[in-house]
Amino acid sequence: MLFQARFNTPSGKARFIPVDFTPPAETPSPEYPLVLSTGRVLYHWHGGTLSRNSRLQEAYPELKVEVNPKDAERLGIQDGEIIQVVSRRGRIRARAWVTERTPEGVVYAPFHFAEAPANRLTLDALDPISRIPEYKVSAVRLEKLD
DSSP: OTTSSOOSSTTSSOOOOOOOOOOOSOOOOSSSOEEEEEEOOTTOOTTSTTGGGSTHHHHSOSOEEEEOHHHHHHHTOOTTOEEEEEETTEEEEEEEEEOTTSOTTEEEEESOOTTSOGGGGSOOOBOTTTOOBOTTOEEEEEEEOO
């Protein structure tokens, strides 16, 4: 196992380096009160170009945005309803999945669906040290469609 006996440092011990908290580049506001986090689902891979052309598509056929029940109730959103997720950079349509899996104030959207590209809602801010994009924290709002 990696580092079972010792770390690859002169002392053989791990080095912990404290870092100061850096707030995200974009935080919720009255106009965009929720935090969007994008990521993966079990059934698809990256942009879905392969997995969405296979039997895996049957298991997860469309974009579902996870919404906490308290947020859904406050916004009048029902489970399974088609909604819009709106950021300062654009909007996508998705099916609401009202679930406790997502904390209150956060919505989660998989990025595998070209017809509803969740990552287009994210901003292009980069972490100043790692240079990794902030795809996990973008301010959004949810809108019901009539």
